Amino acid sequence: MNQEIIKTYQLEASVFKAMAHPIRLFIIHQLQKQKHGVQELSNIVEIDISTMSRHLDVLKRHKIIDGEKINNNVFYTLKIPCVLEFMVCTNKVINQAK
Amino acid sequence: MNQEIIKTYQLEASVFKAMAHPIRLFIIHQLQKQKHGVQELSNIVEIDISTMSRHLDVLKRHKIIDGEKINNNVFYTLKIPCVLEFMVCTNKVINQAK
DNA sequence: ATAGTGTTTGTCTAATTGGCCAAATTGACA
DNA sequence: TGTCAATTTGGCCAATTAGACAAACACTAT
Secondary structure: OOHHHHHHHHHHHHHHHHHOOHHHHHHHHHHHHOOEEHHHHHHHHOOOHHHHHHHHHHHHHOOOEEEEEEOOEEEEEEOOOOHHHHHHHHHHHHHOOO | OOHHHHHHHHHHHHHHHHHOOHHHHHHHHHHHHOOEEHHHHHHHHOOOHHHHHHHHHHHHHOOOEEEEEEOOEEEEEEOOOOHHHHHHHHHHHHHOOO
16 A cells, blocks of 8 residues: 555545535535524434534534634534535536436 | 435535545546556555455446446546546645634 | 533444455456 | 456455434523
8 A cells, every 4th residue: 555645645535525425515505605503504404413513523623614603602604615616516427428 | 314405415425425535536636647557556556456446436436437448458537527626626625724 | 609501522333434355257369 | 168367346354434312511691
């Protein structure tokens, strides 16, 4: 295993990985429009709030979103709008005629 | 769990997932320049050829690359050049000053 | 200080993934 | 047909991940 190559692409891969989950893609899409809180998001997705908190943490750790505490609520915002351009390409991939 | 939302983003997530591995990102980069064969790639990365074959299969199944058999060798080509634009954005994410 | 609300973290479990080796498959060609 | 080279697939193991629930934590406001 050539560690040189692995190392070169590991960081990049980890950002892809952070986005490679349906709920996390949903979050990114939601935050494009406006800030959202943890509870709100977990209600929409109908998932345990602790699970949602973990998904948000994954995105935050990779600097894709940012959390801001206002009173008792944490509101998340999308830090990297260019992430959404990814999707355009992804959908080209998906919609390719084989 | 809101199956509606999951379903909406699952396909998209699976494309991200297909790319979310250092070796597969390396493959994508290599193929940008020219076709490559399985052995060749596995030599560069210094990984078992069977493992390389599986990585190529993942990318092929998601229509990111395409394989063409010429004699006894399978040569792979990048089908979706826009995938590389992803990387530009990804690196913006990575290089953000916190 | 205490209660109450909202969020994160610990722990466990089931499922998925990446790696290697060995075996099977494919296709070219003698 | 049989052999050889290249590739893929089966099987196994170790590591990682997503999910739920419960417990801990952080803040606000009585």
